[in-house]
Amino acid sequence: xxxxxxxxxxxxxxxxxxxxxxxxxxxxxxxxxxxxxxxxxxxxxxxxxxxxxxxxxxxxxxxxxxxxxxxxxxxxxxxxxxxxxxxxxxxxxxxxxxxxxxxxxxxxxxxxxxxxxxxxxxxxxxxxxxxxxxxxxxxxxxxxxxxxxxxxxxxxxxxxxxxxxxxxxxxxxxxxxxxxxxxxxxxxxxxxxxxxxxxxxxxxxxxxxxxxxx
Amino acid sequence: xxxxxxxxxxxxxxxxxxxxxxxxxxxxxxxxxxxxxxxxxxxxxxxxxxxxxxxxxxxxxxxxxxxxxxxxxxxxxxxxxxxxxxxxxxxxxxxxxxxxxxxxxxxxxxxxxxxxxxxxxxxxxxxxxxxxxxxxxxxxxxxxxxxxxxxxxxxxxxxxxxxxxxxxxxxxxxxxxxxxxxxxxxxxxxxxxxxxxxxxxxxxxxxxxxxxxxxxxxxxxxxxxxxxxxxxxxxxxxxxxxxxxxxxxxxxxxxxxxxxxxxxxxxxxxxxxxxxxxxxxxxxxxxxxxxxxxxxxxxxxxxxxxxxxxxxxxxxxxxxxxxxxxxxxxxxxxxxxxxxxxxxxxxxxxxxxxxxxxxxxxxxxxxxxxxxxxxxxxxxxxxxxxxxxxxxxxx
Numbered sequence: 001x002x003x004x005x006x007x008x009x010x011x012x013x014x015x016x017x018x019x020x021x022x023x024x025x026x027x028x029x030x031x032x033x034x035x036x037x038x039x040x041x042x043x044x045x046x047x048x049x050x051x052x053x054x055x056x057x058x059x060x061x062x063x064x065x066x067x068x069x070x071x072x073x074x075x076x077x078x079x080x081x082x083x084x085x086x087x088x089x090x091x092x093x094x095x096x097x098x099x100x101x102x103x104x105x106x107x108x109x110x111x112x113x114x115x116x117x118x119x120x121x122x123x124x125x126x127x128x129x130x131x132x133x134x135x136x137x138x139x140x141x142x143x144x145x146x147x148x149x150x151x152x153x154x155x156x157x158x159x160x161x162x163x164x165x166x167x168x169x170x171x172x173x174x175x176x177x178x179x180x181x182x183x184x185x186x187x188x189x190x191x192x193x194x195x196x197x198x199x200x201x202x203x204x205x206x207x208x209x210x211x212x213x214x
Numbered sequence: 215x216x217x218x219x220x221x222x223x224x225x226x227x228x229x230x231x232x233x234x235x236x237x238x239x240x241x242x243x244x245x246x247x248x249x250x251x252x253x254x255x256x257x258x259x260x261x262x263x264x265x266x267x268x269x270x271x272x273x274x275x276x277x278x279x280x281x282x283x284x285x286x287x288x289x290x291x292x293x294x295x296x297x298x299x300x301x302x303x304x305x306x307x308x309x310x311x312x313x314x315x316x317x318x319x320x321x322x323x324x325x326x327x328x329x330x331x332x333x334x335x336x337x338x339x340x341x342x343x344x345x346x347x348x349x350x351x352x353x354x355x356x357x358x359x360x361x362x363x364x365x366x367x368x369x370x371x372x373x374x375x376x377x378x379x380x381x382x383x384x385x386x387x388x389x390x391x392x393x394x395x396x397x398x399x400x401x402x403x404x405x406x407x408x409x410x411x412x413x414x415x416x417x418x419x420x421x422x423x424x425x426x427x428x429x430x431x432x433x434x435x436x437x438x439x440x441x442x443x444x445x446x447x448x449x450x451x452x453x454x455x456x457x458x459x460x461x462x463x464x465x466x467x468x469x470x471x472x473x474x475x476x477x478x479x480x481x482x483x484x485x486x487x488x489x490x491x492x493x494x495x496x497x498x499x500x501x502x503x504x505x506x507x508x509x510x511x512x513x514x515x516x517x518x519x520x521x522x523x524x525x526x527x528x529x530x531x532x533x534x535x536x537x538x539x540x541x542x543x544x545x546x547x548x549x550x551x552x553x554x555x556x557x558x559x560x561x562x563x564x565x566x567x568x569x570x571x572x573x574x575x576x577x578x579x580x581x582x583x584x585x586x587x588x589x590x591x592x593x594x595x596x597x598x599x600x601x602x603x604x605x606x607x608x609x
Contacts, residue, residue, distance in 0.1 A: 055526075057526065077525065077530065077531045077607075078530045078531065078532065080525075081525065081528050081529060081530035081531070081533075082528075082530070083528075084526065084527065084528035085527070085528025085529075085530075086528070096523055096526065098224060098520065098523065101220065101223065101224070105220045105223070108216060108217065108220060109217065109220045109221065109224075109524070109527065110527050110528075112216065112217035113217075113527065113528050113529065158528065
């Protein structure tokens with residue numbers, strides 16, 4: 001699934017556009033299936049906005065973003081649901097877990113959508129990220145770092161061709177970041193997927209094919 | 215299954231139990247009123263139309279042509295019932311039989327011998343035996359028979375006993391004493407004389423009745439014809455309060471015992487009451503539906519955040535809708551079904567209770583509950599589907 005970006009300008013960034021160079025905003029970009037692309041941007045440059053546009057969550061922008069030639073803005077709720085459950089997965093910067101559900105429920109509500117991954121496997125991944133024993137705990141009682149890892153595992157519970165990561169390790173120490181990156185990359189490989197990672201600082205968590213400036 | 219449980223948990227956040235049961239109860243009560251009103255309408259109809267046991271409920275009415283000032287001056291023959299008029303009456307729905315009350319077309323007088331020196335000109339009437347409410351043993355007459363049985367209207371005896379006798383200082387007479395008094399009937403100014411005796415009293419026909427065979431024989435001998443047109447008719451009707459029948463009587467200005475028609479007024483009143491209960495029930499049901507829809511919408515609105523996130527995780531609106539509907543449908547159906555069962559229960563109890571008062575309603579009339587139940591379920595389901603679809607689209 002190819003990603004094409006054409007003259008994308010979000011409304012909130014309109015006034016500041018042109019002050020600094022950007023490889024994305026107002027540009028034409030084509031990202032090939034399976035690419036691992038890192039987007040670096042300081043705060044306020046629209047990292048989350050970019051992710052949300054690609055995930056079809058906002059439409060306050062000009063220009064187009066198209067997956068496989070289909071404008072994401074023109075997809076209806078059911079088409080978006082199909083994309084989000086079978087082709088594109090995401091780790092939100094603000095995680096977006098159900099705070100009043102347990103870890104198990106947060107995992108299963110995503111997992112049971114496609115049943116691509118077994119519950120045992122999901123537990124195994126949580127364990128790899130050091131979350132054993134948190135299975136029955138409510139998400140809102142976890143630390144931010146723990147929640148971040150739950151969100152990461154949740155994003156891996158479906159088949160995907162693209163994985164979008166929005167500052168995925170912001171609250172993880174290096175050790176945990178390493179473990180999480182390893183798990184993520186193994187799943188990206190298994191799905192033969194591409195990944196789009198945005199973060200503040202340059203990094204080498206994954207073997208990127210390109211690094212762009214947002 | 216597990217998925218649905220989690221999702222339902224997300225769609226029903228917070229403490230909504232009170233609201234939920236409250237709107238369930240409102241729905242149930244509204245339905246109950248509606249079902250009860252519909253059933254009452256049917257039950258009253260069954261009681262008032264008395265379809266249960268045709269014969270025991272059927273009534274005999276004596277009808278005549280109303281005497282008006284215009285009629286007083288017209289040809290007396292027009293105040294009689296012609297064959298066509300009788301035929302028309304027979305065609306009315308609910309009219310089972312029509313019998314003629316034949317009068318004498320020859321002079322009759324009665325006298326009592328002995329010390330009483332009682333003498334009076336009088337009249338006689340005759341109907342077929344099947345229209346009589348009493349049939350005394352010796353109620354028969356054959357040509358040549360010197361004795362004549364007579365059935366007198368008990369009204370006449372009452373007039374004498376409670377009116378005449380008291381004011382004149384005469385003794386009151388019991389039915390038995392009257393029966394014991396023989397008197398003489400003279401037909402056609404003494405051409406024939408009969409020894410008459412009162413053998414019974416009737417509450418149905420206010421006349422002095424003789425056997426039909428006697429009337430025909432005398433009318434043939436001394437009158438114009440054996441069976442002259444009657445001035446009054448005895449009608450057996452299935453339901454004296456039946457609207458078509460009452461309207462027919464009115465339109466022809468036929469008179470009858472108004473008392474018998476009172477059911478008609480009662481029925482009108484009852485139907486008005488039941489209709490207004492039905493109207494109130496409709497309003498209550500409307501409000502219950504509204505509260506129910508509001509409850510559904512509030513529930514979905516409250517869960518808007520969760521629903522939005524579920525959509526972000528890849529849940530299709532139709533999946534969410536299906537789950538929502540699967541949660542709400544049993545909940546509304548149970549309210550409707552519960553109301554229907556309660557109404558049915560009340561109906562069964564009513565059948566028993568009314569039976570003790572010899573009023574009969576039918577178990578089969580409960581079909582209306584079933585029909586309304588299905589209708590209401592349909593309406594509610596459509597409303598639910600529509601409202602959940604709209605709400606999810608808006609989120």
